[in-house]
Amino acid sequence: MKCTNSMKLGLPACAGIAFAILQLGITSDALAATCPEVTVADPKGVPAGKYPQQYEQAEFEQLAKCNLLFKENPDIADLNKRIRGNPDLPKVEERLPEEPLVVAPYESIGEYGGTFDMMSNATEAGTSDFLAVRHVNLVRYSDDLQTIVPNVAKGWEWNDDYTQLTFLLRKGHKWSDGHPFTAEDVKYWYDNLSLNPNIFEKPKNYVLVAGKPMTVDVIDPQTVRFTMPAPKPGLLVHFANSYAQGFQPKHFLSQWDPEFNLDADKRAKEMGFENGYEVISNYYGNSDWTDTPTPMLRSPDKVANMPKDTMPTLESHILISESTEGRHLVANPYFFQVDTAGNQLPYVSEQDEIFVNEDEVRLLKMVNAEVDFKAQSLQLSTAPLLLENQEKGNYTIHLRPEVTMATLGINMTHEDLEKRKVFSDVRFRQAMSVAINRDEINETAFFGMGEGKQYTGFTDSPPFVENKWSQYYAQYDPKMANDLLDQMGLKDCDGDGFRDLLNCEKLVINLQFSVQGVAAALMELVGQHWGAVGIQSTVKEVTPDEYRSAQSANKLDVTVWRNGQPLAIVLGTNQIWVPPYHDYFTQRTNMLWAEYIDSNGASGVKPPVYAYQMIDDITAFQSTPVGTPKSDELGARLVQLLVENLLFIGTVQVPAPIYHRNVVQNFVEYKTHSFEYYRSYPYRPTQWWLDE
């Protein structure tokens, strides 16, 4: 019997068990029934299950020939008291599902306790890094970024033509307030939130298939089926890598929905709100983004009258306080995962997040080891300082490739018609692309560790992407740029050394950016390179919030952010191929094309033929099994149309640092530095523990 690796309060517990064994005279055969502490590093002879690094309970007990005994965080009752509105806790066996997910930790069975410290930029800015640490969804990408494995759902099934996806849920799975989680919660999320015009004015792209809604059917409390109007093999991928969780607490939110509760509006008014939907909006934020302000921040004057500070969750931790300074969370006492020793996860008792919007101060705090983990907003330029202080700060830096790169989208639907005329000319975009000296940017801003490229959409270069596209107009050729601009007739009318618009009005390109999207040094150099071919620009850094609202309000000359998705992601979402070519949080361009399509031509600017072709192609591409000649043909045409028209101009693809303090145990080196698989989610932060 091994006591060293057990819980914080493990020693007396171990002694107690040993004592009980002596008392009852249990033989060594019964001891064999205790499960081996299987880890990824040392499987203790237990074979792998159906999926890597995790088991279903019955599967594990059969393979390891043992019975799991469940244990809990010794502080869990106190943590639960801090969740306002949560009743007292039943025993751990009753809180866990009847079939919990058994997780094999990477290195060691953890110790409970501690506070995991994080920092984000501001409320709703730069927070996905932290959100992903507590995130759960129906399924998950394993750390090989290829295998999809069970998570909230214990299994799934496709029909033959990929039009029906059925998820099996866990019997006895509970929300963080102890209420059962069932297939109804999935249907509620889809029917009553996602497709409800009172919540979302327009359904999000990811809840539609070929532009049409799906049907969600509850087969039984643990079985839910998505039926699609067209094949979409990527739907499963979506539930693996998206921040959008395919379920919401029906028992909690529906009490303010007039469709479910006739008293909804009346109760809302009693709490000081206009109607029930306003209460739902306070809890749900009318967004699947799990970071929208809770009533604690949105309605501090009313929250005391509301039954809970935040809505119940299935995630590993739940919010207990929130302000403009930061947030604090405690472990979810009903979390559905256990380790191979039967300890309920998460190991980490509390999480704390502070908002720091200054890069330099963030850096100082990391060097000073004041946070436990950070990847988002960390760019290669900070690597030397961070690497230099690794030992002193007792932390580790991994440099991992990004799957995105900074791209520039020249706004072809600019409000200023003279600018629009110039920006819509493909020669202008070609000239701007070859005017950029990517090698110099790589050497100056990225220590020569990056690679200059054109943007092709698919960042993992699947086989159907011809090599020529990644270098298309990506060479440094200022003479060609000047020739192209001369051909266009962009002359220097006023003799100030810079080219002017065709009507001789001044042309100054406003390069607004946020360092969350791109490195400042890169933007400075792009501004200089464009200046060298006579295109004047001003470079200005703004907050992510400001950048995003300006971008979506069509106020930018050039949009700049990190861009690109691997094939696996494109199968699930068409966003980067359809105007405005991505969502609010990332890079968009040509906003008025999107408005034209959405308003059926009533307003906006009519997109060119190739934009329509791309919309048709991506829809067909998503419905076609990957690797078939038809799929390759569609993929190749998508890339060709995107690159030939230079909807986005590529720059330099670089690696970026991932920071973690050495006290964070069971931390595995990430494959990529990226948002695309939802940051830390594939690397299982629920089994991290703090060795302090």
Add this chain to the structure above:
Amino acid sequence: MFHFLQFAATRAALAVITLIMVSFIVFSLMELVPGDCAERYLAFKNTTGAQISVADIEAERVRLGLDKPYVVRWGTWIVNAFQGDFGDSCILRLNISQLLGEKFWISLVICLTSLLVAYLIAIPVGIISATSKSPVVNNSLRLVSYLGLAMPNFLLALMIMLFSTMVFGDSLTGLFSKEFRDAAWSYERFIDFISRAWLPIFILGWSATAFAIQTVRALMSDEVGKLYVLAAAARGVTGRRLLWRYPARHSLGPIINSLGFDLNRIFNELPIVALILTLTEAGALLIESLARSNDQQLAGAIIFLLTASIVGINFVTDIILALTDPRVRRSILG
């Protein structure tokens, strides 16, 4: 007494008029920021899948009352502002009064404490420096105050943070420690606040002290040589008694008068220091909303509150002056 009441009433009326004029300027500045609240608000609604069309923006303008004439909107804004209601922030979409709440008071406390510390040090030191004949005292005081004047506050803040990081392993950022960040005010929270607020108070106080020493010293030097001081000395008044009762009393008048101005200067320096120290008070919010997020509603509210504080302090100092100096209260308009 009649003169004093008349004086106080006139000053109060003038203060309100000043505030209204300032509010007009602030409101006009808010209007000059490109893009209005409707656009920013709708940009957020985009996150819920809505596509913004020009018609939507127009509808939102009507909803927010942005289509009404300029003067009408200013009127509504000022009437609400005097009642403490500044509407919603464009970007954060939170009620500004709730958002600012204690933050503004925290900023004011930091600034006023810096000011208090500055004058507690500057008045005696300034007087000594003006009257001392010792070159060592004079030169060392001059050195300290020049350093305070010449060294940018943010640099001082960064230096102290770096020093503290290297020596104590604490970067000294934030206004509260984790446990007290969201707690209600209590004695413990106040102590926690003091244990962190001393740094911004010290940083802001140093340059303010340097400035104040220079002022006190210059005013004292002017007065010390005057005939009435000499006459008093001739009558046998000496030492501290002489300084306090004659030249110091005269020199302090202009200082009391400039307290409002000093507060403004300190508040101007606060945002930079606050950003570096990640203090989440009104100064940091002001620079965020002005320089980064262009949140004109929030910035306008903070500037208005600040000017209101300065006008308020000027009013109080006028009253104090009138109480101490009969010549002032007779002049009515000061």
